[in-house]
Amino acid sequence: MxxxxxxxxxxxxxxxxxxxxxxxxxxxxxxxxxxxxxxxxxxxxxxxxxxxxxxxxxxxxxxxxxxxxRRTSRSLRSTRTVRFPNDVLFLDHIRQGDLEQVGRFIRARKVTLDTIYLTGMGALHEAVLSGNLECVKLLIKYGADIEQRDENGWTPLHMACSDAYPHIARYLLSLGAEKEVVNSDGEKPCELIDSDCEELVQLFSTKEGD
Known part of the structure; x- marks a missing residue:
């Protein structure tokens, strides 16, 4: 070119x-x-x-x-700075899987884990959607509620089932996540599973048989 x-x-x-x-x-x-x-x-x-x-x-x-x-102090002072709210930065760190920054924000109390953000979801929902199990574990370690509902009544387990993340669903179930809870449309997590995701289908079939 x-x-x-x-x-x-x-x-x-x-x-x-x-x-x-x-x-x-x-x-x-x-x-x-x-x-x-x-x-x-x-x-x-x-x-x-x-x-x-x-x-x-x-x-x-x-x-x-x-x-x-040659950058002068005057030109540096005139440079415009864009600042983003802590909530926006925090969610971006979650989506990027930056566990160090996620932990720093929580420890510095820049955010609260029970917040429902403008996306309509909480931090744990966002972590589940990213498919990052380690981020999910970190948020739960700091007190995120595994039964928190988003604006549509979805729990993190609903998210894990809908987006086909069996490793996250298994972890949430191991912590006692409620598998019979329904969202605002009356759907259980297992009803959101794609039949092609055999691992999730088997996971919930086993749970039902227990």
């Missing part, structure tokens, strides 16, 4: 780009800051620079100067 050359003596880089991108480039003019903390000045933009051997009817030539950036 990109071809770097030095055929223009007054320019540091020449980059070949798809012609369809040309309309999106003017907003980057005038030394915009790149993520790598460098500045790029678009010196000129030619839709079809046919004098270049790399130009084609479908490509244009973007000629740029590159300047290393």
């Amino acid at each position: 990109c071809g770097i050359g030095h055929q223009y003596s007054d320019l540091r880089y020449t980059v070949t780009i798809p012609k369809k991108w040309l309309g999106n480039l003017p907003r980057f003019v005038a030394k915009e800051i790149n993520p790598d903390s460098a500045q790029v000045e678009i010196a000129s933009l030619t839709a079809l620079a046919l004098s270049s051997p790399s130009a084609t009817p479908d490509h244009g030539i973007l000629k740029m100067r590159y300047y290393p950036t």
Whole structure:
């Protein structure tokens, strides 16, 4: 996609780009800051620079100067900072399986484990949906309720059955999770099991036979 050359003596880089991108480039003019903390000045933009051997009817030539950036304290102060609520960060750590951060948030009391978040679920529900058994164990260790219901009356066991996580379902059952509990639609966890998930089917068949 990109071809770097030095055929223009007054320019540091020449980059070949798809012609369809040309309309999106003017907003980057005038030394915009790149993520790598460098500045790029678009010196000129030619839709079809046919004098270049790399130009084609479908490509244009973007000629740029590159300047290393010296960050000053003033520029650092002017940098905008985006802060996310603790709840958002906490749920993201759960979904990413970052057990260290999950534990830190709980120990620092930045979150409470009985909260029903904007997703309509609690932290333990989110951990079950991620399929991360170790995260489930960690939350329960810190006091998460294995019978907590989400906004639709689903328990973590409902989630484990519906999303086919037999290893999590087995663990929740070993802790005494109620298998006869129904959600807001009157469904038991076992009624949400996909018949193709033989391990879950067998797990609940065994439990029913006990």
